[in-house]
Amino acid sequence: MYGLxxxxxxxxxxxxxxxxxxxxxxxxxxxxxxxxxxxxxxxxFEERCTGCASCAKYCPLGxxxxxxxxxxxNMQEGQSYTVDTFDIDIGRCMFCGLCVEACPYDALFMGxxxxxxxxxxxxxxxxxEELKSAERxxxxxxxxxxxxxxxxxxxxxxxxxxxxxRK
Amino acid sequence: xxxxxxxxxxxxxxxxxxxxxxxxxxxTFDGExxxxxxxxxxxxxxxxxxxxxxxxxxxxxxxxxxxxxVSSMSNNLSYVLAVEKLSGIVPPERAMYLRVIVAELQRIxxxxxxxxxxLNDVGALATPLMYCFREREKILDMFEMLCGARxxxxxxxxxxxxxxxxxxFWEALTDFLEYMPGYxxxxxxxxxxxxxxxxxxxxxxVLSSEQAINSSISGPILRASGVKxxxxxxxxxxxxxxxxxxxxxxTVGDNYDRYLIRIAEMRESLKILQQCVNQIxxxxxxxxxxxxxxxxxxxxxxxxxxxxxELGFYLVSDGGISPYRCKIRSSSxxxxxxxxxxxxxxxxxxxxxxxxxVDINMxxxxx
Numbered sequence: 385m386y387g388l389x390x391x392x393x394x395x396x397x398x399x400x401x402x403x404x405x406x407x408x409x410x411x412x413x414x415x416x417x418x419x420x421x422x423x424x425x426x427x428x429f430e431e432r433c434t435g436c437a438s439c440a441k442y443c444p445l446g447x448x449x450x451x452x453x454x455x456x457x458n459m460q461e462g463q464s465y466t467v468d469t470f471d472i473d474i475g476r477c478m479f480c481g482l483c484v485e486a487c488p489y490d491a492l493f494m495g496x497x498x499x500x501x502x503x504x505x506x507x508x509x510x511x512x513e514e515l516k517s518a519e520r521x522x523x524x525x526x527x528x529x530x531x532x533x534x535x536x537x538x539x540x541x542x543x544x545x546x547x548x549x550r551k
Numbered sequence: 552x553x554x555x556x557x558x559x560x561x562x563x564x565x566x567x568x569x570x571x572x573x574x575x576x577x578x579t580f581d582g583e584x585x586x587x588x589x590x591x592x593x594x595x596x597x598x599x600x601x602x603x604x605x606x607x608x609x610x611x612x613x614x615x616x617x618x619x620x621v622s623s624m625s626n627n628l629s630y631v632l633a634v635e636k637l638s639g640i641v642p643p644e645r646a647m648y649l650r651v652i653v654a655e656l657q658r659i660x661x662x663x664x665x666x667x668x669x670l671n672d673v674g675a676l677a678t679p680l681m682y683c684f685r686e687r688e689k690i691l692d693m694f695e696m697l698c699g700a701r702x703x704x705x706x707x708x709x710x711x712x713x714x715x716x717x718x719x720f721w722e723a724l725t726d727f728l729e730y731m732p733g734y735x736x737x738x739x740x741x742x743x744x745x746x747x748x749x750x751x752x753x754x755x756x757v758l759s760s761e762q763a764i765n766s767s768i769s770g771p772i773l774r775a776s777g778v779k780x781x782x783x784x785x786x787x788x789x790x791x792x793x794x795x796x797x798x799x800x801x802t803v804g805d806n807y808d809r810y811l812i813r814i815a816e817m818r819e820s821l822k823i824l825q826q827c828v829n830q831i832x833x834x835x836x837x838x839x840x841x842x843x844x845x846x847x848x849x850x851x852x853x854x855x856x857x858x859x860x861e862l863g864f865y866l867v868s869d870g871g872i873s874p875y876r877c878k879i880r881s882s883s884x885x886x887x888x889x890x891x892x893x894x895x896x897x898x899x900x901x902x903x904x905x906x907x908x909v910d911i912n913m914x915x916x917x918x
Contacts, residue, residue, distance in 0.1 A: 406685070418692070420717070422699035444610035480613040480705045485713065486842070494699065525699045526714055 417496055419536045420525045422479045425495030426472055426510065427520040429545040432491035435465030439483035439492055447473040448483060470515055474500060475508035485526045490549050494523035496537040522548065558586060565594045569672060569903045572913030576890075576906075583899050588891045592884065595917035603877035608634050608709060608844045611877065615864075616703040618881065619915035621664050624657035624694075625857035627707040632788055633853025633864040634709045638846035642838050646711035647789040648831040652724070653697065653706060654789075654855070655820040655827075656690050659731075661858030662771075662813040662820075663687045665910035669810060670742065672907030673751050679742060686734050689727060696720045710838030721828075728825055735817055743814070752806035756893040756905030759804060766889040770860025770882055771812045772909060776804035782856035793830065794823045806908040813910075843872050859883055859910055879918055883911040 408415055435452035452465035484494050502508050521537040524530040529550040535543065564575035573594035579587035599618065603611045615626040628650055635642065642650075667683035691701040696719055698706040706712060742748060763776040773780055781798045783791040799815035801808030846868040854863035860882025867876040886909055893905050 418695040418699065420697070420699035421695060442610070444606055444613050478613060478703065479700065480616075480703070481699065482610065482613070482705075523699060528714065531717060 417538060419523065419531070421496045421523055421537075422481050422494045422525050423496050423498045423523065424474050424477070424479070424500050424510075425497035425518060425521055426515065427493035427495055427518075427522040427548075428470060428515040429491050429548065430467065430516055431545040432489045432549065433467055433470075434489060434491075435467045436488070438486040438488060442482045442486035444480065444482065445476050445478065447476045449473075467512065470512040472510045472515075473508065474510055475505050481525050490527065490529075493520070493527060493548070494525045496521045496523050556582065563902075565591075570906070571668065571911060572916075574911070574913055574916070576902075578894075578902065580899060585894050585897055585899065585902060588894045590887050590890055592887070592916055595913045597918065599918045600877050600879055603874055605873065607872045608846070608874065609842070611874065612705050612707065613703070616705055617914060618879065618918060619661075619857070619859065619862075619883065619912045620702055621912060622657045622661040622858045623702065623704040624653045624706060625661075625855055625862060627704065628654050628789075629853055629855040629857065629862045630864050631707045631709050631853075632855065633851055633866045634844065634846065636853050637849065637851035637866050637868055638709070638844055640710040640838050640840055640844075642711040642789075643835045644790075644832050645715075645834045646836045646838075648827050649712055649716060649836065650707060651789050651791065651794070652824060652827045652831075653694070655823050656693065658820050658858045659817050660687050660690050661910075662817050665858075666738070666742075666810065666813055669806075669904075669907040669910070670748075672903050673748060675742075675748075679738070682738065682741070686731065689723075693720060693723050693727070696723065708837060709844055710840040711836050713837070715836045724824070724828060728821060728828070731821055732818070735814065735821075739814060743811070748810075749807065751901070751904055752810065752908070754803065754805050755897055755901045756806045756908060757804050758889055758893050762889065762892045763804065766885070766892065768860065768886045768889050770857070770886065771816060772809055772886055772889070773860070774799060775801035775808040775812045777802055782854060782861055786854070788853075788855060790827075790830075791823075794826050796822050806905055809908045809910075845870060845872055854880070857882055859912065859915070860886055862915075881915040881918060883913075883915040884917075887911055887916060 435450065437450045440448040440450050449469055449471040450467060451469035452467050454465055481494050484492050520542045522530065522543065523537060524535060530548065558579050558581045560577060560579045562577055564570040565573040575591040575594065577589040577591060578585055599614050603614055612627055612630060615630045616623040618626050663683040663686055667680035670679040671677065694704055695701050697716055698704050758772065758776050760776045760778050763773050763778060777800055779798050779800050784798060796819045799812050799819065801812050848868055848870045850867040852863055852865045854861050861880065862882050863880035865878040866874045869875040890909065894902060897905065
């Protein structure tokens, strides 16, 4: 019968007309992120880092720049270096997380941010000062010790450097 | 007096709204009938094979994500299988099960995208696509729980996977297995048997099984042509030999069969997922491998039945930390070579429909 298809189609439309929408109004509200979300706002702990540059070697694109000099606070525990430069070029980062996987001392963490838009490319390089002072929203990616604590970067308080190690 | 006619050659693409990505076709028409098609590739060439020679075996995994970016998991799996074959590493059981789970989830994602965009090409603009993307979103959320990314996953490692699945993943997967069959039924109710779809796709773009085998194509297109060939059965990798599932086979090899095969494969994938969830053992998820893998001198070919066909990696090692040669046998590129067989003697309006039913991904075609 002619018109039956239209009636059927409009029935589907009416069923969906009064439903709660799936979309969210992004800048005001955001969809929930998984705890393992790999994003920028890298978490780096000066106290844990020995300057071994494993992360820089593992990076497929070579975007981590580390400059060190011998010395540092815990020389008794073995070889240690003071990190002078720790620049991450976010503009070329693809967030694969291999640097985090490479870190033997749990000093580097993926962050959970995604809103770092800039007008100039040079602004996308995270300098060491920013890494030191940033509020750390650590992703639990490749950090099972944080998952063991049921830590979520957007619900829980930022952790100190003593709490994030795998002991 | 007869009117003098002559064939006209039309260039379609590389920037064209209906070619998926930067694909270019040089098509010769006689009136409305297609008499010759020449696909032209290479607009998205990024040199992945060459780049792989500069990276360590672990770092190449990030390159494989970017081949076919709607099925990163299958690409990861194919690559790590090749490296494991090369270096003789055996992953633990739990890792093998998890790999099968994510590979099947990825197959569902890819078939949803293929179905949605195929219907987009038929002319059902955006509505079926949004239905398909609704479930794709759920699976991508699961991938985010697993590995923190949605498209470029880098989930697998040589000798296993990088980290065990969190508990919320298993809850999400159980829910998914409950509601997904209903959603597939919904697509079938909306799409299969729709008269417009039938008239646009039945007996159009027919590829006979002989032509399919001769052009060495694989995947759903081959099975739609009536050849029962699936690497999951023919050369089982990981734990596929313990799974019970059917290989859906078409009869005619037209566009409609290709659509039906994809729907049927999604149902089979759900079966495999259910069996994996029931069987998965506890245990480690990664074999004890060195961070810098140095496989012995030699070569190996690892292949998987990806969502679009056989995806293989041929690796040659010279004993160093990076592959000496990495050849990618990409399914999309080889499936595209059969495009001429499908398109010749069909009409202009069916060209894009047939092209959509092949389900290619330019990232994989040009690499």
